[in-house]
Amino acid sequence: MFETAEELIEHSGQVASLPEVFYRVNEAIEDPECSFSEIAHIIGQDSALSARLLKIVNSPFYGFDTRVETITHAITIIGMVQLRDLILATLVVDKFKGLSTSVMDMKSFWLHNIACGLMARILATFCHEKGLEKYYVLGLIHDIGRLIMFLSIPEQMNRALEIARAGDELLSVVEKEMFGFDHSRVGYLLIQSWKLPELFQVAVQHSHDSAMDGNLSSETAILHVSDVFVHALQFGSSGEVFIPPLNPLAWNKLNLSSSMIPLLVKQLDREIKDAVINFS
Amino acid sequence: MQNIKLSEVRPGMILARDVKGRFGRGLLLSGNMITEKHIKIFKSWGIAEITVEQKGVGGQESSGGYLSAPVKNEQELKKIKKLFQFNDIQHPAVKELFQEVLRKTTILTPQEESS
Numbered sequence: 001m002f003e004t005a006e007e008l009i010e011h012s013g014q015v016a017s018l019p020e021v022f023y024r025v026n027e028a029i030e031d032p033e034c035s036f037s038e039i040a041h042i043i044g045q046d047s048a049l050s051a052r053l054l055k056i057v058n059s060p061f062y063g064f065d066t067r068v069e070t071i072t073h074a075i076t077i078i079g080m081v082q083l084r085d086l087i088l089a090t091l092v093v094d095k096f097k098g099l100s101t102s103v104m105d106m107k108s109f110w111l112h113n114i115a116c117g118l119m120a121r122i123l124a125t126f127c128h129e130k131g132l133e134k135y136y137v138l139g140l141i142h143d144i145g146r147l148i149m150f151l152s153i154p155e156q157m158n159r160a161l162e163i164a165r166a167g168d169e170l171l172s173v174v175e176k177e178m179f180g181f182d183h184s185r186v187g188y189l190l191i192q193s194w195k196l197p198e199l200f201q202v203a204v205q206h207s208h209d210s211a212m213d214g215n216l217s218s219e220t221a222i223l224h225v226s227d228v229f230v231h232a233l234q235f236g237s238s239g240e241v242f243i244p245p246l247n248p249l250a251w252n253k254l255n256l257s258s259s260m261i262p263l264l265v266k267q268l269d270r271e272i273k274d275a276v277i278n279f280s
Numbered sequence: 281m282q283n284i285k286l287s288e289v290r291p292g293m294i295l296a297r298d299v300k301g302r303f304g305r306g307l308l309l310s311g312n313m314i315t316e317k318h319i320k321i322f323k324s325w326g327i328a329e330i331t332v333e334q335k336g337v338g339g340q341e342s343s344g345g346y347l348s349a350p351v352k353n354e355q356e357l358k359k360i361k362k363l364f365q366f367n368d369i370q371h372p373a374v375k376e377l378f379q380e381v382l383r384k385t386t387i388l389t390p391q392e393e394s395s
Contacts (some may be wrong), residue, residue, distance in 0.1 A: 016363050041292045089387055117291060126315075129298050156362075168365070170366060178339040228367075228377075232363070232364070232377050232378075232380075232381050233380070233381060233384065234363075242362070242363055242364075242365060242366050243366065243367055244366065244372050245366045245367050245368070246367055246368070246371060246373060246377075248368075248371060251371070256282075257328060257329050258372040258375070258376040259283075259286075259329040259376065260328045260329075261330045261373065261376040261377055261380055262287075262328075262376070262380055262383075263326070263328055265380050265384075
């Protein structure tokens with residue numbers, strides 16, 4: 001049994017950072033001297049990654065008229081930062097895709113996270129936010145802490161699930177009671193060890209927080225609302241037995257009318273099929 | 281004067297507040313009587329809700345509760361209510377989400393579309 005979330009992360013064998021290519025691309029993007037073709041060259045060295053990225057960029061979601069054949073072309077049309085976030089999404093998923101555990105159906109787990117990423121991107125679009133791919137990544141990785149817990153301490157998590165079901169409690173609350181920390185904390189530490197931007201760390205740490213204050217970022221607010229929506233619509237499963245309570249502050253932050261909700265849901269229904277196909 | 285969803289808007293209602301598109305472009309000024317064509321334009325601009333003087337003929341009052349249509353399957357409803365037990369069902373967004381879930385699980389008959 002692990003005393004702290006830090007210990008759990010250390011023993012999970014997942015601390016190892018993300019593949020080198022992500023950091024090299026990230027560095028290149030920060031460097032004002034670096035050209036598109038140099039960045040494309042870095043990505044191009046990983047041919048599997050390049051192929052995946054081109055597949056995503058050519059998917060119906062982007063709906064470009066002509067086929068995007070090269071990474072350089074992809075950068076020019078979707079932008080460097082967006083492409084970086086797509087790389088991040090691809091790498092994180094690759095890292096965890098092959099893993100399985102008896103406690104959780106992985107397909108269902110990823111469906112929940114993909115749906116959450118899409119919902120976050122849709123909400124961000126409606127809220128006129130910039131950097132849409134960032135929101136997709138956030139949704140995709142927001143429950144990564146729980147995945148680590150399912151993989152590292154399956155028996156205890158199984159018991160936590162049983163307690164949540166039997167006692168009509170939220171799983172994240174049971175986690176806190178049983179372990180002294182919940183999966184948001186684990187996710188936060190993992191993302192920190194990956195050296196992802198701080199806004200990712202903050203959003204993941206607070207996405208389930210009922211004690212958000214008025215200063216919450218749009219990333220945190222959007223991620224929280226997406227998570228609640230996707231739980232309600234029952235796309236896959238995060239392991240959580242009930243819908244986490246919607247924080248009114250997060251909802252207010254989005255400044256959306258509740259009558260938009262049917263439109264948002266319709267858009268999610270439209271996008272989810274393609275996303276799942278691209279994912280596999 | 282009240283806000284109503286576009287799906288509940290019927291021709292003949294009087295617009296009480298200007299309708300603007302995404303980028304602030306005016307679509308219809310208040311005081312105008314709404315026609316089928318206006319509804320179609322609003323729809324294509326992604327307008328979800330407008331303010332009208334009165335609901336007029338054909339507009340139905342919603343019951344005010346979180347159930348606005350008859351339920352087909354009590355058991356299924358109970359399950360969904362349980363799913364929502366940690367949420368404040370009186371919150372407008374939660375209320376709307378709840379309706380959406382009911383519609384999705386076909387407990388509620390799909391809302392009439394104004395096409």
